[in-house]
Amino acid sequence: MTTAAVESHTPRPASSALHPTGGFLTGFTHSLQTYIGCRFGCAYCYVQGSHVHRFFNGGLAWGDYAFPRQGVAERLAQELARFESKGQLGSLAIFCSSSTDPYQGAEREWQLTRRCLAVFVESPPALLVIQTRSPLIERDFDLLSALGERCWLSMTLETDRDDVRQALTPHCPSIARRVQTLRAARAAGLKVQVAVSPCLLYSAAESFGDLLLDLGERVVVDSYLSGDGQGGKRTARTTIPAEYVRLGWGAWQAEEAARSLYAWLRERMGESAGWSQAGFTHLARLNQGTGVAHPGNQSTSQQ
Numbered sequence: 505m506t507t508a509a510v511e512s513h514t515p516r517p518a519s520s521a522l523h524p525t526g527g528f529l530t531g532f533t534h535s536l537q538t539y540i541g542c543r544f545g546c547a548y549c550y551v552q553g554s555h556v557h558r559f560f561n562g563g564l565a566w567g568d569y570a571f572p573r574q575g576v577a578e579r580l581a582q583e584l585a586r587f588e589s590k591g592q593l594g595s596l597a598i599f600c601s602s603s604t605d606p607y608q609g610a611e612r613e614w615q616l617t618r619r620c621l622a623v624f625v626e627s628p629p630a631l632l633v634i635q636t637r638s639p640l641i642e643r644d645f646d647l648l649s650a651l652g653e654r655c656w657l658s659m660t661l662e663t664d665r666d667d668v669r670q671a672l673t674p675h676c677p678s679i680a681r682r683v684q685t686l687r688a689a690r691a692a693g694l695k696v697q698v699a700v701s702p703c704l705l706y707s708a709a710e711s712f713g714d715l716l717l718d719l720g721e722r723v724v725v726d727s728y729l730s731g732d733g734q735g736g737k738r739t740a741r742t743t744i745p746a747e748y749v750r751l752g753w754g755a756w757q758a759e760e761a762a763r764s765l766y767a768w769l770r771e772r773m774g775e776s777a778g779w780s781q782a783g784f785t786h787l788a789r790l791n792q793g794t795g796v797a798h799p800g801n802q803s804t805s806q807q
């Protein structure tokens with residue numbers, strides 16, 4: 505193992521677990537990150553331009569590190585106990601994660617996300633959304649099941665074309681493997697949302713749409729322009745514009761394909777198909793509809 509490899513997984517003790525959130529995630533009360541950084545290293549990832557990467561990167565490029573937030577589960581237990589003592593546990597809506605993938609490879613060894621799930625089973629929030637693109641989550645279906653209807657698996661599937669996946673996100677799990685995980689999640693009775701985010705080049709609205717109808721109880725679609733939180737400015741600072749030129753894929757800003765797919769799904773799924781921010785926050789807004797007061801939701805931090 506090289507020195508860089510050791511440094512790329514140096515644990516960073518967690519000083520806290522839950523971060524008040526807002527902005528793109530308005531409606532969720534908190535986000536939870538079990539790692540800092542992400543070894544999936546997607547070309548379009550907006551986190552590479554964020555303060556999280558600038559502050560914590562330790563001299564490493566985006567995609568080259570995943571620092572385990574050591575002790576995050578213990579912090580989470582303490583914080584949930586405080587919410588419980590104030591009678592606020594049932595008002596928490598938590599998104600895990602917004603600036604890392606909680607089931608990237610390091611999770612196999614560190615099990616930080618699994619430990620956090622075990623804490624949630626003991627002290628359940630109103631809503632927990634697990635956002636990942638990794639089949640490793642299959643390991644934890646038992647804990648997701650234990651959380652019941654309050655827990656949603658939101659799995660990223662930006663395209664049905666593996667050549668497109670390989671071009672922009674070569675370190676991510678294959679499309680076929682993710683489809684297999686989504687099918688297993690449905691078979692296990694989990695609540696499943698598919699996030700076509702950002703929508704990349706796909707085969708055809710009918711074939712990709714049919715697949716999505718089969719895989720998810722809900723589907724959220726967005727584009728670089730609508731989904732990066734800054735109208736495409738964050739994406740413009742990544743390698744995506746150059747990659748689209750190199751690959752001959754046309755204008756990276758074009759939204760027509762994403763909009764067509766969304767319209768196709770909306771016709772068949774109604775409100776279970778969502779667009780961009782409204783689609784992602786739909787579950788949290790439903791939770792707010794219960795009329796329970798939300799604690800500490802004032803920050804626009806994406807962390």
Ligand code: SF4
Nearest residue numbers: 542544545546549604
């Ligand atoms: S998996 Fe998510 S957090 Fe990780 S690099 Fe890709 S977009 Fe960013």
